[in-house]
Amino acid sequence: MTIPLDPDFEPPAAPAAEDDGVAVEKAGAQGISQGRLIMRRFLKHKPALISIVLLVLIIGLAVSATGIGSIPGWWKWNYTQLLDPYNNGKPTLSLVPKWLGGEGIMLGEHPFGQNGVGKDYFAMVMRGTMNSAYIMFIIGLIAAFIGVVIGAISGYYRGWVDALLMRLTDVVIVIPVIVLGAVVGVAAGGLGPLFLAVLLGFVAWTGVARLVRAEFLSLREREFVEAARVAGASDARIIFKHILPNAMGVVIVATTLLIAAAIILETSLSFLGYGVQSPDVSLGKLISDNEAAFATKPWLFWWPAFFIVVLSLLVNFIGDGLRDAFDPRQKRVRMKKVKELPPEMAVGSSIGTRAAVPEGAGRGGGSAVGRRQRPMDGENDENGEIDGSQA
Amino acid sequence: MSAAHERNEATGPLLQVNDLSVDFAVDGFWVPAAKKLNYEVEGGKALAIVGESGSGKSASSMAILDLLPSNARIRGSVKLAGRELRGLRPDEMRKVRGADIAVIFQEPMTALNPVYTVGFQIIETLRIHFGITPSAARERALELLEMVELPDPLKAFNSYPHQLSGGQRQRAMIAQSISCDPKLLIADEPTTALDVTVQAEILDLMRDLRHRLNSAILLITHDMGVVADLADDIVVMRQGEIVERGTVAGVFANPTHPYTQQLLGAVPRIGVSDGEKIDTTAGLRADTTAIELAARAAAEDEARRATLGDPVLAFEHVAIEYPKRGRVPAFRAVDDANFAIYPGEVVGLVGESGSGKTTVGRAAIGLIPIADGTARVVGHDISKANRQLLRKVHKDVGIVFQDPSSSLNPRLPIGQSIGEPMLLSGTAKGRALDARVEELLDAVELPRAYRNRYPHELSGGQKQRVGIARALSLKPKLLIADEPTSALDVSVQATVLELMRRLQDEMGFACLFISHDLAVVDTLSDRIIVMQHGKIVEQGATGQLLRNPQDPYTQRLIAAVPVPDPAEQRLRREARHALLAADRAADNAAEQ
Numbered sequence: 001m002t003i004p005l006d007p008d009f010e011p012p013a014a015p016a017a018e019d020d021g022v023a024v025e026k027a028g029a030q031g032i033s034q035g036r037l038i039m040r041r042f043l044k045h046k047p048a049l050i051s052i053v054l055l056v057l058i059i060g061l062a063v064s065a066t067g068i069g070s071i072p073g074w075w076k077w078n079y080t081q082l083l084d085p086y087n088n089g090k091p092t093l094s095l096v097p098k099w100l101g102g103e104g105i106m107l108g109e110h111p112f113g114q115n116g117v118g119k120d121y122f123a124m125v126m127r128g129t130m131n132s133a134y135i136m137f138i139i140g141l142i143a144a145f146i147g148v149v150i151g152a153i154s155g156y157y158r159g160w161v162d163a164l165l166m167r168l169t170d171v172v173i174v175i176p177v178i179v180l181g182a183v184v185g186v187a188a189g190g191l192g193p194l195f196l197a198v199l200l201g202f203v204a205w206t207g208v209a210r211l212v213r214a215e216f217l218s219l220r221e222r223e224f225v226e227a228a229r230v231a232g233a234s235d236a237r238i239i240f241k242h243i244l245p246n247a248m249g250v251v252i253v254a255t256t257l258l259i260a261a262a263i264i265l266e267t268s269l270s271f272l273g274y275g276v277q278s279p280d281v282s283l284g285k286l287i288s289d290n291e292a293a294f295a296t297k298p299w300l301f302w303w304p305a306f307f308i309v310v311l312s313l314l315v316n317f318i319g320d321g322l323r324d325a326f327d328p329r330q331k332r333v334r335m336k337k338v339k340e341l342p343p344e345m346a347v348g349s350s351i352g353t354r355a356a357v358p359e360g361a362g363r364g365g366g367s368a369v370g371r372r373q374r375p376m377d378g379e380n381d382e383n384g385e386i387d388g389s390q391a
Numbered sequence: 392m393s394a395a396h397e398r399n400e401a402t403g404p405l406l407q408v409n410d411l412s413v414d415f416a417v418d419g420f421w422v423p424a425a426k427k428l429n430y431e432v433e434g435g436k437a438l439a440i441v442g443e444s445g446s447g448k449s450a451s452s453m454a455i456l457d458l459l460p461s462n463a464r465i466r467g468s469v470k471l472a473g474r475e476l477r478g479l480r481p482d483e484m485r486k487v488r489g490a491d492i493a494v495i496f497q498e499p500m501t502a503l504n505p506v507y508t509v510g511f512q513i514i515e516t517l518r519i520h521f522g523i524t525p526s527a528a529r530e531r532a533l534e535l536l537e538m539v540e541l542p543d544p545l546k547a548f549n550s551y552p553h554q555l556s557g558g559q560r561q562r563a564m565i566a567q568s569i570s571c572d573p574k575l576l577i578a579d580e581p582t583t584a585l586d587v588t589v590q591a592e593i594l595d596l597m598r599d600l601r602h603r604l605n606s607a608i609l610l611i612t613h614d615m616g617v618v619a620d621l622a623d624d625i626v627v628m629r630q631g632e633i634v635e636r637g638t639v640a641g642v643f644a645n646p647t648h649p650y651t652q653q654l655l656g657a658v659p660r661i662g663v664s665d666g667e668k669i670d671t672t673a674g675l676r677a678d679t680t681a682i683e684l685a686a687r688a689a690a691e692d693e694a695r696r697a698t699l700g701d702p703v704l705a706f707e708h709v710a711i712e713y714p715k716r717g718r719v720p721a722f723r724a725v726d727d728a729n730f731a732i733y734p735g736e737v738v739g740l741v742g743e744s745g746s747g748k749t750t751v752g753r754a755a756i757g758l759i760p761i762a763d764g765t766a767r768v769v770g771h772d773i774s775k776a777n778r779q780l781l782r783k784v785h786k787d788v789g790i791v792f793q794d795p796s797s798s799l800n801p802r803l804p805i806g807q808s809i810g811e812p813m814l815l816s817g818t819a820k821g822r823a824l825d826a827r828v829e830e831l832l833d834a835v836e837l838p839r840a841y842r843n844r845y846p847h848e849l850s851g852g853q854k855q856r857v858g859i860a861r862a863l864s865l866k867p868k869l870l871i872a873d874e875p876t877s878a879l880d881v882s883v884q885a886t887v888l889e890l891m892r893r894l895q896d897e898m899g900f901a902c903l904f905i906s907h908d909l910a911v912v913d914t915l916s917d918r919i920i921v922m923q924h925g926k927i928v929e930q931g932a933t934g935q936l937l938r939n940p941q942d943p944y945t946q947r948l949i950a951a952v953p954v955p956d957p958a959e960q961r962l963r964r965e966a967r968h969a970l971l972a973a974d975r976a977a978d979n980a981a982e983q
Contacts, residue, residue: 032845032848033802033804033845034801034802034845034847035802037847222797222798223792223793223794223797223798224797224798224799224800224801224808226758226790226792226798227790227792227798227799227808227858227861228800228811229758230756230758230785230788230789230790230812231785231811231812231815231816231861232782232785232786232812232815232816233811233815237815241803242800242802242803245800245802246800246801246802338416338419338420338421339419339420339421340420340421
């Protein structure tokens with residue numbers, strides 16, 4: 001960056017500066033991608049990290065207790081077995097230790113109690129949690145996929161393609177999802193939760209599609225897209241290699257929040273009787289089946305409600321964490337935690353992750369211009385001072 | 392104007408800044424933006440704070456008004472006419488803002504509220520600070536709009552910001568900021584967003600207002616030309632510290648700190664290239680020797696061009712339109728453009744925003760279709776181009792974009808960005824591609840290891856080098872450089888220009904260099920084309936055009952370029968006023 005004061009002057013420190021450049025070359029052989037930066041920011045977000053751990057634990061508990069397919073779970077009862085009433089169907093779960101005057105920490109025979117006909121409620125709630133989580137992820141993935149494809153195509157091509165796809169989106173939006181879900185649910189309820197989830201995914205993509213379209217509309221005007229076009233890239237390459245990775249933030253955040261909404265959608269449909277059909281269970285269906293028992297056996301209501309709230313909260317927390325990771329400007333600064341910059345870091349402006357190599361340094365050997373480069377951002381001062389002191 | 396009298400009675404400097412430090416909280420640490428600044432501004436004087444982006448000049452000035460984001464920490468003392476401003480209650484601070492200290496922002500479009508008329512916004516300021524009746528405020532607002540020399544104050548009063556041009560908006564902003572007769576005017580890059588000719592007018596206005604209102608001005612800028620034109624004193628900032636201070640005349644004549652010397656050296660000066668100096672000021676005064684020299688330069692250019700063979704880019708009566716969209720009718724951005732670029736020649740294309748210069752560049756590479764006329768690029772007629780033909784053309788034409796942060800895909804390592812044209816055209820693959828990418832990084836003086844870096848890890852100048860490497864990756868016959876340096880700091884701009892000049896010497900490509908800054912273009916170009924309102928108004932050899940501009944617009948453009956030398960700038964200012972007066976006289980004569 002130096003404008004040489006004397007074109008023939010070569011700073012005595014030039015060879016040293018080159019050595020620096022070589023050293024940096026080795027150290028900086030691998031750059032930090034934006035993906036890894038985002039990952040790092042996400043891992044610093046405590047609530048989201050805790051939420052992920054809890055979500056994995058809850059789903060793991062539900063799956064391992066129930067078992068998948070022919071593999072049986074570890075819980076002794078099955079969600080369909082009819083058992084004799086024990087302790088009047090009340091929950092046997094106790095969390096208060098004996099030394100506090102309770103009965104000690106134990107699961108007991110039926111930790112969540114039994115329902116009206118004597119089925120083990122713990123087995124039912126676990127099975128319901130598994131079904132609900134399964135349905136919500138399928139809805140999320142299918143809706144995200146359709147949303148991204150439709151949003152990307154209409155945002156990239158604009159014109160009549162955009163108009164057609166967006167009117168289609170409008171049509172799907174104006175029909176309430178719950179009504180559409182009810183129709184689909186009645187038709188498909190008997191075919192099992194997977195079919196229901198797939199069909200619900202086909203109506204829940206509108207939000208993602210609109211967000212992705214907006215993102216594409218703004219990204220396609222960026223100059224790197226034009227640069228790719230000049231380089232001879234095809235439409236597919238521009239969409240998938242250049243624009244979509246830059247829109248991933250929006251897609252991931254929208255999908256997470258969509259999943260949080262999907263669990264509510266599934267439970268509401270099942271509550272209304274249009275979702276998962278007997279003998280299978282889901283969290284919403286458990287509440288619906290037991291609403292009459294609320295006054296007499298409130299635990300039949302509280303346990304599934306608890307799991308619905310927890311699942312939906314956890315997914316929302318994860319979504320918030322992802323959003324903060326993708327858009328750090330939204331994060332609030334806690335002033336009390338800010339420390340003075342340690343002296344060894346306080347050289348120049350170290351804001352951001354800018355490379356610690358001065359503008360144009362490093363490979364300066366061949367040309368005098370390269371050797372005369374100096375940093376304006378001040379990461380490497382010596383070179384510049386020597387350069388200037390000649391005057 | 393009673394306030395002005397009171398001010399003169401007060402003793403001591405108007406603004407005293409003592410040990411002012413600003414830090415920002417970044418990732419849990421206080422990162423300093425300004426360190427222990429000390430400076431003073433006398434009443435009626437203009438102090439310029441000069442520095443590059445990131446030097447802390449804006450942050451420290453906004454700290455005076457306590458207008459920083461919540462993650463900032465301000466320490467030190469700021470005294471306005473003896474009164475301490477730090478630690479004031481928010482409501483007291485609010486009274487200081489606007490009434491005692493006013494700000495002119497960089498971008499008038501975003502600083503004015505788009506949903507209210509200009510008049511309403513001025514009245515609002517007046518009524519908040521003086522509590523006067525609406526009709527009195529309206530009268531005063533009209534008076535102010537007249538004071539800032541808006542051609543039709545009443546019309547401007549009733550206009551929304553988007554209905555005014557950039558220069559008019561900046562005038563309206565100035566009217567609003569002087570409405571309470573402030574003691575101190577902070578002008579934060581007041582002309583950076585404006586075209587050169589408009590910039591010259593706004594600077595004239597500010598100089599004039601300062602004398603009339605006797606306000607002090609704190610001018611924040613990176614443009615040494617603006618400093619030479621307006622300021623009395625100067626403070627040079629670097630990395631949050633003041634490295635040099637003094638009077639403008641003194642510092643410009645004899646800069647002592649190496650950084651100041653660099654900053655002054657980096658400013659592109661109109662008419663100075665390859666050791667040959669062209670006296671543009673003389674040209675404006677219609678000096679006969681200048682005319683002779685101009686004629687000789689034109690003859691030389693003619694002779695040079697005759698030896699060069701077929702042009703790589705030839706526009707004949709080309710018109711370019713933006714097609715109609717919905718109810719918006721088609722817009723003809725460029726009309727009847729005729730010019731040619733011969734192999735190995737650098738042609739500068741100059742014009743103000745909206746003149747169609749970028750459109751010409753994009754059309755030349757097929758990004759915008761051509762509506763009329765014929766355009767031949769590297770031997771292909773692209774007037775009715777399809778994708779196959781454009782793909783062939785793109786192998787021989789490269790483009791460098793304006794904004795380096797937007798022109799590189801943030802998700803791709805820069806090695807991939809540079810290699811993409813070669814990969815897609817099938818010229819190189821695998822190992823060979825890697826080797827070519829490294830070669831190109833060498834050529835633009837970046838470390839080879841940077842191929843694995845991502846754009847966000849590079850500074851603006853480095854990113855622009857990557858952009859140049861990508862544009863040159865296919866060894867093009869023609870390079871289109873669309874304002875490649877306008878987003879960069881002056882000193883970075885100087886090195887990027889230096890690099891382009893060296894690469895052009897080595898590789899011998901022809902280049903269409905588009906810029907709004909005549910001083911940047913003339914250092915590089917063999918020829919210059921001047922555009923205005925979508926038409927080419929003048930073209931010719933650099934030596935000819937600068938020495939003896941024929942078109943009144945070109946003359947005004949040359950006269951408006953500020954020069955980083957207070958004495959010469961004064962001469963140029965007078966020449967420019969004479970020119971404008973002559974233009975007006977000619978207009979009047981024509982009307983009669």
